[in-house]
Amino acid sequence: MQARISLPWFELNADILTRHQAEARPLLRFEQIPLELTDLRLVVRQTADIMRRYGALEDADYQKVQTLGRDQALLDVVRQWYRTGAERHAAAPVGAGPQAVEHHPAESSVLDQVLMLAMRPFLSRCAEVLQQRAELAIWSHSHCALCGGEPDFSVITPAAERHLICGRCTLRWKFEPLTCPYCHNGDRSRITSFATPDGQYRVYACDVCRRYLKAYDGRRARRPVMPVVDSVATLPLDAAAMQRGYSG
Numbered sequence: 692m693q694a695r696i697s698l699p700w701f702e703l704n705a706d707i708l709t710r711h712q713a714e715a716r717p718l719l720r721f722e723q724i725p726l727e728l729t730d731l732r733l734v735v736r737q738t739a740d741i742m743r744r745y746g747a748l749e750d751a752d753y754q755k756v757q758t759l760g761r762d763q764a765l766l767d768v769v770r771q772w773y774r775t776g777a778e779r780h781a782a783a784p785v786g787a788g789p790q791a792v793e794h795h796p797a798e799s800s801v802l803d804q805v806l807m808l809a810m811r812p813f814l815s816r817c818a819e820v821l822q823q824r825a826e827l828a829i830w831s832h833s834h835c836a837l838c839g840g841e842p843d844f845s846v847i848t849p850a851a852e853r854h855l856i857c858g859r860c861t862l863r864w865k866f867e868p869l870t871c872p873y874c875h876n877g878d879r880s881r882i883t884s885f886a887t888p889d890g891q892y893r894v895y896a897c898d899v900c901r902r903y904l905k906a907y908d909g910r911r912a913r914r915p916v917m918p919v920v921d922s923v924a925t926l927p928l929d930a931a932a933m934q935r936g937y938s939g
């Protein structure tokens with residue numbers, strides 16, 4: 692599916708990136724996603740099929756998603772889902788106080804999970820455009836420069852940098868290696884880090900917000916990071932992190 696989605700066009704230069712960086716505002720507007728309604732419907736229904744087959748979707752939820760996949764309202768639901776993720780990090784106007792909405796994947800609804808998987812081919816296509824651009828280095832926030840999603844995996848480069856990987860569009864961008872991307876705790880004594888015995892994977896767990904992020908250690912790797920494969924290969928690390936009282 693991903694190969695036949697057309698590459699999106701959106702304007703990109705250092706000035707634009709600098710402005711978005713200052714406002715913490717992601718680049719991609721919903722209207723710029725190359726979304727074909729027929730394709731979207733198909734992916735939503737197929738995602739629901741696969742999730743049900745692997746026991747990740749109850750019958751009632753499955754029926755709801757199937758109905759939505761045929762519904763005229765699908766595009767509105769997807770637009771709302773996209774915007775909620777894209778806008779929640781934008782810098783609040785002065786005097787507005789802290790952002791009221793905090794996102795926790797563990798509590799995200801089943802529909803969110805379906806949409807996240809179904810939208811990935813479209814959003815990763817958009818991420819391909821930004822990924823190749825040098826201007827991406829201007830972005831220093833912990834949420835995704837393209838879509839505003841949260842990181843759900845990371846990779847340590849041979850130069851010992853940590854690059855976060857967006858859970859929605861798979862964009863990768865550089866971020867402080869020992870700062871928690873979820874609560875921005877930068878006190879190294881309150882970050883717990885441990886590795887698998889072979890040193891291939893690592894967990895960074897935050898002792899302030901109790902969330903953790905997994906990393907593929909590219910310093911010892913013979914292949915590039917493969918987020919989908921590596922997320923599954925590290926399920927024992929999730930178990931170890933949860934046993935220590937952290938959540939994903």
Ligand SMILES: [Zn+2]
Pocket residue numbers: 835836837838839840857858859860861862
């Ligand atoms: Zn993203």
Ligand SMILES: [Zn+2]
Pocket residue numbers: 871872873874875876897898899900901902
């Ligand atoms: Zn934290």
